[in-house]
Amino acid sequence: MSAKSHLPIEPERYELRASPPYHFDLDRREFFKFLGAGLVVVSVLKPAAIAQESGGARRRGESLPQEIDAWLHIGDNGRVTVYTGKVEIGQNIRTSLSQAVAEELRVPLENIDVVMGDTQLTPFDMGTFGSRTTPTMNLQLRKVASAARDVLIGLAAEQWKADRQTLRAADGKVTDPRANRSVEYAALMKGQQLTEVLPAEDPLIPAPDWSVAGKSIPKVDGRDFVTGKHRYPSDQKLPDMLYGKVLRPPAFDATLVSVDTQKAEQIGATVVHDGNFVGAAAPTSQLAEAAVAAIHAEWKSEPQISNKELFDYLRKNTAEGKDPTGDGDRFDTGSVDQALSSADHKLQATYTVAYIAHTPLEPRAALAKWDGDQVTVWTGTQRPFGVRGQLAEAFRIPEEHVRVMMPDMGSGYGGKHTGETAIEAARLARAAKRPVKVVWTREEEFTWSYFRPAGVIDVTGGVKNDGTLTAWEFHNYNSGSAGIRTYYEVPNQRIVFHPVKSPLRQGSYRALAATANHFARESHMDELAHAVKMDPLEFRLKNLKNERLRAVFEAAAKQFGWGKSKSAGQGFGMGGGYEKLGNIATFAEVHADRKSGEVKIVRVVSAFECGAIVNPDGLRNQIEGSNVQGLGGALFEAIEFDNGKILNGRLSQYRVPRFRDVPAIETVLLDRKDLPSAGAGECPLIGLAPAIANAIFDATGVRLRALPLIPNGLKSIA
């Protein structure tokens, strides 16, 4: 079972299908069986609309039922339960979504429970990626909560025979200020089962009037995390549970030639050999490991390239025309060749980025349990519904026989879109006839998950003596098309993404290719500014009309003190851009010692704007975190590989940012209450690498065009 051939990853592509095909199969009676009395707000998707959806969530071979999604339930005890297919992976949406509901429904935050990523209970969701939760789910839940509030006010108006316009909702009650009376939401239900269909249009509370949203509410269940009480996917346990281990091939794409499992069975483990899958389950993890170690297997694999030949390989192995979506990967305007030949200054440069590993601190984990031909899996994934589909496919069972639940997990950063451990645990559990948990080791996580794509980017820019950009040619090989278009004003452009058959399994990574594309673009802008002897900020602003992007560059420049004089070894640089509906500008100060080769990142200032801010402290946390995590890919993270093996797949060999690597970080938030709220999990990452590269050039005159910039300090390139 080669992971590569069975679980294809689509880098970038997830982002293109923004509208989720909502899906829920229960009828009204069944809703209340698990919800109890109270009010439920649902949305109904008409069969015609479902039929037009291209997603694979539809039930196979059945006539289309009316599909109903239950989003919110208020019990007659006053508890509010919210259902969303989004998942909590550290971005703190359990808190921000609770704020949205508390705001519109006018209930205390403590009264709200959010059920997330349970394929049996929550509406279908494509997954938690692409910074979509705030722009889509936050809005959806605000609408749902607002509809519920309207129903409750209506019930009170009926009860009091009052004009609903005179009634107000606040603090879990409807009040009638004129008659000086109030009633709790719970009391309005009177044991009834009420269903409200989400109206198409309903005015929401505007951002300037928010009282709970827009505030720095701490993580709603933070106490469970500082006490160790929270159970992550890898902490799940069931009575009679076994621990599972899988035999790994010695190289990627290896096929099993022969296997002898006799010794492993003698140890007392349940051993499964099914195609290329070989694994064991036993009462302790040690026993399972011993069983797998006792399996004798022979594998066959083909010679494969190493990271030393990577960039040459990527250029030579393009898969043009095989782009699965065929849209938006090429952009042409004006006449680039002509503009380049007549430009006052023309500059050509190549930038590269390495494969890097997400390295979520919690590795992949799953616990699976069968009841007849139905399987329940608890697993860490950003796509519970996607994993449900993978399980259904792997075991040839209908999706209705699969329930996937996602306990808040030890993060993902785009690295947990797939269900490897879910399938492995379920396969072993089926054979053992007992629940089985599989938790990957760090080495397995490094080797058998997938990587951020590596890439080669060729950029040619043309500019007039006065600093006006005239031509822009940009070719990205393999790394991806996210953020590939330039936001600078250039009349003549040719921008092409060239897909490549990747030598390593690759997929989504926080900010996707926007990191690579912004690194190339913002570095090249810096190079062009120097070519025409202009200040890099002035050069950018001269060619930038987008007001929101200008605003973050100007705000960050002000906070940073751009234009101040510098001392020997000191360097200043910037990078910024627009991605996933957010705007970022990041300025960096470095100190480079060319004698010792040491480069220190001294200070980083970011200005960020993503519309109306839902939770300022949560937002700051995301921006700071992006800048810290981004240091790794910018400075030293790179996967080394040769002949189908990962050579540095351990934390002692693969360097990630640590306390000592962290500069002084300052964050400026621009709160645009007049604009819709957007996400912030990804965009803030993209400004850092070019800002540091440009600052190193400013300090040393050395132009670094490869990420990571200084895996071995500056000496190696000086």
Added chain:
Amino acid sequence: MATFQLAINRKSYSVDVDPQTSLLTVLREHLDLTGSKYGCGEGQCGACTVLIDGKAQRSCITRVSSVSQKQITTIEGLASGDQLHPVQQAFLDVGAMQCAYCTSGMIMSAVALLDRNSNPQPDEIVSFMNGNVCRCGTYPRIVSAIQKAAKAKTAASAKGGSR
């Protein structure tokens, strides 16, 4: 297999395991104390940090046979009833976490630091904590939380508190 008596969070436990078994495996698999996390299995990330006789140790590379007779404290044993340890409270107050998978280990390391240095400077915190990894990148907040906890502890002991 051998039987080991372990003193964890002021309670006594008896486990029957291979002497080579790591303390982390014993905690998580045999005693269902899952607050200590697996992150790397080679003592490089600090997610499994526990206190052994008050010192921060990586439980993933600590053999169970080496810790009988010693006092072990895990994240589950830090609070006194509903009263959080000042370090736990400071992590909450500062919002020093995102996914929080590293948080148990961070808190245990910070407790060990503050027990031997009641007023650490930022560079001392960075140096002591450098073996603990947070992939979400909340390091600056963790430094702030530790400083805040140090102040809270000092204030509490000035008032004659027990901590």
